[in-house]
Amino acid sequence: MADLNHSPNQKLDQLMKVGLTGGIGSGKSAVAHLLEKEGVIIIDTDAIAHAMTAPKGAAIAAIQAHFGQDFINPDQSLNRTKMRELVFNDPKAKLSLEDIIHPLITEETLRLAQEAALKNPPYVVFMVPLLIESRKWLDQAPPRINYLVVVDCPEKEQIRRVQERNGLSLEMIQKIIDQQATRQQRVERADFVIHNDGDFAHLEAQTKVLHQRILADLTRN
Secondary structure (H helix, E strand, C coil), rough: CCCCCCCHHHHHHHCCEEEECCCCCCCCHHHHHHHCCCCCEEEEEEHHHHHHHHCCCCCCHHHHHHHHHHHHHCCCCEHHHHHHHHHHHHHHHHHHHHHHHHHHHHHHHHHHHHHHHHHCCCCCCEEECCCHHHHCCCCCCCCCCEEEEEEEEEEEHHHHHHHHHCCCHHHHHHHHHHHCCCHHHHHHHEEEEECHHHHHHHHHHHHHHHHHHHHHHHHCC
C-alpha cells in the first residue's frame, strides 16, 4: 500500500488517520455514519472494492481474463455469489483475486485520502473490514493509521444481522467469520472499542465519546 503518512500531499501527512474495523455484521457502517455527521470524512475500502467489481468496474476485465466469463454477470459486474463460493474453498483463487483487486483499492484509497485532506476535516476514518488481518495498516513502520477503533458484538448477533441484511446461509456466514480475526484479536489491538450489543442510542453515545476523545488527542498534539 502507498504510504499514507509520507505522501506528496503535505496536508495528508498532517491529517489524523483513524482505522475503523470489526467483524462482519458488527456495525461498522452505523458508526461510520454517525462520525460522518460530525464532519469526519469516511473512506470505505469495502465500497471501493464493490465499485471496482460493479458493471464496467476497473477490476472486471482482469477478473474475467483470469477466472473466466462464468464469474461475470450479464451486466458486466462480478458474480459475487459464485466468486464467494470459490474463494472460500480455494486459497489460491482467493490470492489471485486479491492480487487483482488490492492494488486498485490501494490506489483509490490514497487518491480519496489526498482529496479528503484538502477539505480540512477534523480527521479521516478508513473503514477496513480486514484491517487486522491484512497486516498492511498496523504492522508497518510507522503504522498507516494513528488510532484504531474496533466495533465489537457477540457472534450470535453478527450472524443474525448478516442473515437479515444479506440473506447468506448460516454455513457461509460462519466461513466468513472463521476467516476473520477473532474478537479478542481485534480488541487487543484497539485504541478504542465500541460495544454494539445494545440499542442504537447506546451505540450513538459511545460514538460521541470516541469523537470527543479523538478531538481531545488532536488538541493535545
